[in-house]
Amino acid sequence: MFDFKLLCKYENARCGLITTAHGKIQTPAFMPVGTQATVKTLSPEEITKTGSEILLCNTYHLYLRPGQKLIEKMGGLHKFMNWQGPILTDSGGFQVFSLKGLTKITDDGVMFQSHLDGSSHFLTPEDSIDIQQSLGGDVMMCFDEPPPYPSVNEHLKKSLERTTKWEERCKKVKTNENQALFGITQGGTDQRLREESTRQIVEIGFDGYAIGGLSVGESTSLMLEMTEISASLLPEKKPRYLMGVGTPEDILEAVKRGVDMFDCVMPTRNARNGSLFTSHGRINIKNAAHVDDQRPLDENCQCYTCKNFSRAYLRHLFMSGEMLGLRLNTIHNLTYYQQLMVMIRESIQNKNFSGFAEEFGKI
RNA sequence: GGAGAGGUUCCCGAGUGGUCAAAGGGAACAGACUGUAAAUCUGUCGGCUUAUGCCUUCGGAGGUUCAAAUCCUCCCCUCUCCA
Numbered sequence: 414m415f416d417f418k419l420l421c422k423y424e425n426a427r428c429g430l431i432t433t434a435h436g437k438i439q440t441p442a443f444m445p446v447g448t449q450a451t452v453k454t455l456s457p458e459e460i461t462k463t464g465s466e467i468l469l470c471n472t473y474h475l476y477l478r479p480g481q482k483l484i485e486k487m488g489g490l491h492k493f494m495n496w497q498g499p500i501l502t503d504s505g506g507f508q509v510f511s512l513k514g515l516t517k518i519t520d521d522g523v524m525f526q527s528h529l530d531g532s533s534h535f536l537t538p539e540d541s542i543d544i545q546q547s548l549g550g551d552v553m554m555c556f557d558e559p560p561p562y563p564s565v566n567e568h569l570k571k572s573l574e575r576t577t578k579w580e581e582r583c584k585k586v587k588t589n590e591n592q593a594l595f596g597i598t599q600g601g602t603d604q605r606l607r608e609e610s611t612r613q614i615v616e617i618g619f620d621g622y623a624i625g626g627l628s629v630g631e632s633t634s635l636m637l638e639m640t641e642i643s644a645s646l647l648p649e650k651k652p653r654y655l656m657g658v659g660t661p662e663d664i665l666e667a668v669k670r671g672v673d674m675f676d677c678v679m680p681t682r683n684a685r686n687g688s689l690f691t692s693h694g695r696i697n698i699k700n701a702a703h704v705d706d707q708r709p710l711d712e713n714c715q716c717y718t719c720k721n722f723s724r725a726y727l728r729h730l731f732m733s734g735e736m737l738g739l740r741l742n743t744i745h746n747l748t749y750y751q752q753l754m755v756m757i758r759e760s761i762q763n764k765n766f767s768g769f770a771e772e773f774g775k776i
Numbered sequence: 777g778g779a780g781a782g783g784u785u786c787c788c789g790a791g792u793g794g795u796c797a798a799a800g801g802g803a804a805c806a807g808a809c810u811g812u813a814a815a816u817c818u819g820u821c822g823g824c825u826u827a828u829g830c831c832u833u834c835g836g837a838g839g840u841u842c843a844a845a846u847c848c849u850c851c852c853c854u855c856u857c858c859a
Contacts, residue, residue: 444811446811446812447812448811448812449812453812453814453815454815469811471811471812474812474813501811503811504811506811507811507812508811508813510811511811511812511813512813515813527813528813529813554811557811559811597811623811625811626811627810627811628810628811629810636810654811655811656810656811657810657811658810658811659810660810663810675810675811676810676811677810677811678809678810678811678812678814679809679810681812682809682810682812682814682815682816683808683809683810684815685814685815685816686808686809686814686815686816686817687815688808688809697806697807699805699806700805700806701804701805701806731815732804734815736815738815739815
């Protein structure tokens with residue numbers, strides 16, 4: 414079961430509602446990344462309290478450990494990790510990109526060397542879907558090949574053609590009606606190839622469409638340009654997902670161009686590295702300036718962290734390497750992101766999106 | 777009282793004549809992080825300053841030498857063992 418309703422629009426920005434077997438998702442939505450069936454440091458209850466409605470988990474990582482069979486035996490990913498809300502599983506395609514050096518790509522699939530023990534694994538688009546069906550996520554992603562930036566057009570073209578074929582194969586072997594399957598558009602940073610990829614993927618036909626291969630080193634303006642090209646060619650009635658993006662500013666700009674879904678490690682990873690988002694800009698909690706600061710991180714934030722702890726204490730926890738610091742920081746950053754999404758959705762509904770975006774840009 | 781070991785830049789600790797402002801950790805300070813090989817990584821870390829420069833610094837004071845953290849003399853202090 415999967416449904417997307419477009420509720421309202423403000424210029425190209427959209428507000429919608431996705432319905433899955435495990436619940437509804439208001440869009441534009443931000444999905445925290447829970448690679449290994451956990452959003453690092455948080456319990457499912459804490460994740461829910463940040464306002465998150467859907468999580469992203471990773472096929473490649475879960476395939477290597479604890480393994481497809483085990484998760485299947487434990488009743489699927491939702492039950493295994495005790496997250497009752499919707500889950501999107503990434504295909505492992507990104508690992509083709511990020512584990513470069515440990516992979517070898519052929520038309521049939523990708524040879525991976527496990528980053529855990531060095532063992533070799535061959536993953537095909539069919540395998541990826543098979544694993545994702547075992548995991549039981551509400552949204553599955555096609556197995557794709559995001560080319561690095563920069564790449565010569567010749568390589569982009571070849572990679573694009575391969576990705577399109579892989580996605581056809583993904584669609585072909587998908588059998589579970591309860592799980593949606595999203596296609597992913599590629600094409601690097603070449604305008605013509607972006608268009609070509611988008612047309613091909615739409616032609617195959619999916620439940621939703623992702624814009625992939627961006628935010629891999631190119632400039633923000635180029636990333637947004639490519640996003641705009643893809644988004645403009647995607648069907649109005651299907652959700653659009655910009656993979657791996659991004660900063661709060663990136664998200665706002667992408668929503669402006671018609672994107673509905675996002676995921677990014679930024680709020681969670683930055684939290685663990687002491688970089689925190691506030692309504693007055695980013696702050697680095699390590700900085701000596703916060704050593705005796707009694708104020709909360711963000712007086713405008715209603716999260717557990719801001720309601721209960723001072724910057725001085727958060728700095729102390731971080732400097733001492735205490736786990737609680739990582740958790741409190743993660744709770745805050747995710748809440749910040751989800752609050753941003755709430756404000757984006759409200760401003761679209763209230764027809765005040767551009768005003769909001771402009772105000773936000775001043776931070 | 778006797779025997780032995782040792783005092784190095786904020787801390788630990790390497791360094792036994794020049795290539796030493798002094799390895800390596802840690803701490804501290806700052807920065808990065810975009811479908812998570814990330815509680816990670818990078819830079820700075822005596823001063824002046826930016827030069828193949830000068831000054832200060834290896835417990836203290838002298839000395840040997842063209843040259844000393846490194847060798848010699850005396851002194852101060854720590855630790856271990858034996859009385």
